[in-house]
Amino acid sequence: MEVTRQARAHVARLDLSTAQVAVLDGQAHAARALWNLLHEYVTFRQGRLATVKECDTAIRAARREIDWMGQLPAQAAQAVLKTYRQAWANFFDPGHPAKRPTFKARFRSRPAVDVPQARDLNITRLNRRWGAVNLPKVGRVRFRWTRDLPGVTRGGPAGRITGARLVKQADGWHIVFRTERQVPAPAAHPGERVGIDRGITVALALSDGTMREHGPWLRDGEKQRLRRLEKKSARQRRTRVPGRPASRRLARTYDRIARLRATAKRRAVDWQHQTTTELARTFGVVVVEDLTITNMVRSATGTIDNPGRNVRQKAGLNRAITGQAWGRTVTLLEYKTRDRGGLVVKVPAPGTSQTCHRCGHRDPAARDGTRFSCVNPACGWAGHADINAAINIRNAAGTAVSGRGDLGAARSAKRQPPRAA
Known part of the structure; x- marks a missing residue:
């Protein structure tokens, strides 16, 4: 029987403490800053783009010389380099719609951290609703268990987890498991x-x-609440001094x-x-x-x-x-x-x-x-x-x-x- 490789992603919500949220926020800011440093190092050269080896050497030197770069795990830093090089490959591909890579703005980019090696995760199921996973420099963290993960639960689907990505949404941090399964090749669909x-x-x-x-x-109540918050943010913006950071009250309104x-x-x-x-x-x-x-x-x-x-x-x-x-x-x-x-x-x-x-x-x-x-x-x-x-x-x-x-x-x-x- 012919089999095919099926790669999928599964998103789960993380249950983090305040200290763990601060650690992940620091890692995400470090990953964004590393992307910007790479982009500056690659594009501000004369004649040619930097090679992967040159970028890797520069990252290792930066981690030794810059203190805050140590917040980002070494494997996550290598994942940033890999993603950045793939962005250039997509840009040079005539059939790909990707645009030229640019700098990532602090407030207009989604905070994210990669965990490329699945062996570091050590995923276990605690009960019907919760599982646990190891995150580098964060520790043991619970996550919401909504479906069986390949190769993790006994009697669950066959396959394996190849890595994960931590992404911050408006309602908190989530983990995206990258899964891989070998499934039989589907027969032709008989539908019309x-x-x-x-x-x-x-x-x-x-x-x-x-x-x-x-x-x-x-719902109607949620629409009314959203409208009130939008009016409130407009009033708060009128008192904001140009060039100064947003106040905490305005930031809370934006979060809501x-x-x-x-x-x-x-x-x-x-x-x-x-x-x-x-x-x-x-x-x-x-x-x-x-x-x-x-x-x-x-x-x-x-x-x-x-x-x-x-x-x-x-x-x-x-x-x-x-x-x-x-x-x-x-x-x-x-x-x-x-x-x-x-x-x-x-x-x-x-x-x-x-x-x-x-x-x-x-x-x-x-x-x-x-x-x-x-x-x-x-x-x-x-x-x-x-x-x-x-x-x-x-x-x-x-x-x-x-x-x-x-x-x-x-x-x-x-x-x-x-x-x-």
Whole structure:
């Protein structure tokens, strides 16, 4: 039986004391500073970039000469170098969308520390709800046990843990376990092909006539609290002296705002995981639009010489698109359908919402909000606009610009039409 390597990540919340939080915060700041020092050392040279050996020698010298560099474990420092070199490799890769590596700002970068070697973790399960893990220079720490980890629990899934990464979110520190398993190669998915139209009024509209919708991510009371905190932060910013650090009261207000927004994001990710899992189990081929979301959410402000129009309306639309996280939905669908022997196909986006799926007549006037009425007298089809677009997306699979997943003999298409399903 053919087997494949399946690499996944599992996130768990850490239960830290105040002293342990301070230690991890210091390690994260040291890791960010090391990244900036590496970037300065590599880019401020004449003629060529520094090699890995030169960077490693510089890191070892810095750890001997700079006291605060000792806060960061040696293996974590090497992980920073590895990540930095990979960032340059991604930038030079023509097929990778990564931008040129830059300096990391103190308040606009996510604090994180790598634990690259799994043997240092010594993971054990304490009870039904909690586990324990060793963290370098932090000690023994409890974490929330929500699922069995490969190779850790007796009778659990086979596999191993290859390392971990500590990440600070708005609600505290989390540990991300990197797991690896050998699983049988999936057979071809027997499900049908479906087109999915991603929208704002309707989150996901399917070509079979069904929809996947969700409610607001925050309850009414939480929305009111968030609004009060945003007004409070605006008042506190008015009394702030330019160039001076933010006051502790303003920092606390920012933390409360961040926790509420993190709550909304967790609920959104949970809904996306449940919905994409259900879709991956049901359908063999999932067809979506190839959207350039970064261009869609660009500001309409314009310039002084050429100011934009309907700037506030465009800003509201941008927030709505960003809140739906269309890109994350497709990312989740890609690996979940691949695990089940399915395929995700991306097709060109223009015209799918303005074309009648029955007769093929295209007219922008045919769509009015969520209502689509074909203006072709010989057709006259009327129905939900998003369902019509989803059917057009499904029918456009023959003109795909990319395909990711597994179908039949584990084929994958990229920038070329896939073979018929």
